[in-house]
Amino acid sequence: MPGGRLTQEERQRVAAGLAIGLSCAEIARRLGRPGSTISREVARNGGARRYRANQAQQATRWRARRRKPHPVAPVPAGTAGADPLLQRDFEHRFAEMMAGTGVPAMMARVLACLFTSDTGSVTAPELVARLRVSPASISKAVGWLEQRGLIGRERDGRQQRYLIEDHIGYQAWQTSLQSMALWVEFTSQGAELFGDSAPAGARMRATSRFFRHLVQDMNQAAEHWRQTVATRH
Missing domain, CATH: 1.10.10.10 (Winged helix-like DNA-binding domain superfamily/Winged helix DNA-binding domain)
Structure with missing residues (x-):
């Protein structure tokens, strides 16, 4: 179905398309998929710059373990036994x-x-x-x-x-990484524009280095956690 879940092969084509600068709309057109399907797929798996087909496939397997619920009440039930x-x-x-x-x-x-x-x-x-x-x-x-x-x-x-999402912490972590990557990009541009000899340029260069270091450490931590969880299943 056009709006169904992506296959691993399709995810590899999404990653390849992003790597050469294609938009989500163009990738969707080539795959014969709705644009919203591709944009959600990319957004929930690291964004255009960090999308990886294998990681996206693993995240889908995590989500697929959830079984469809059968609620019997008009509002969602809470934790059993809790006041x-x-x-x-x-x-x-x-x-x-x-x-x-x-x-x-x-x-x-x-x-x-x-x-x-x-x-x-x-x-x-x-x-x-x-x-x-x-x-x-x-x-x-x-x-x-x-x-x-x-x-x-x-x-x-x-x-x-x-x-x-079962692994919401991982998703939230990836969202934070995307935000920090933007800080790296823009403060680097500012440092180049103002020059390191100017106070504003030096300030931006120092900020860029800080966030770049933080992004690298957070990426390593997230990948370590993902691989640790994957080996348990």
């Missing part, structure tokens, strides 16, 4: 913690709801009922989270069901 009031209080504090680290408030609430659900999945109407917000607010929140590879989606009858 409902204590659970909701934790969910609220969890969302506040994420908001304090830079995640927009509504996105944090949705993510906290998914984290504390037994199934790790929920539909938009369930989120609307649980968080008591408008469908438009939920749509914006899940779009933001999906763009960053933090949640996925699958068809559940006529509805879309949103899923929290």
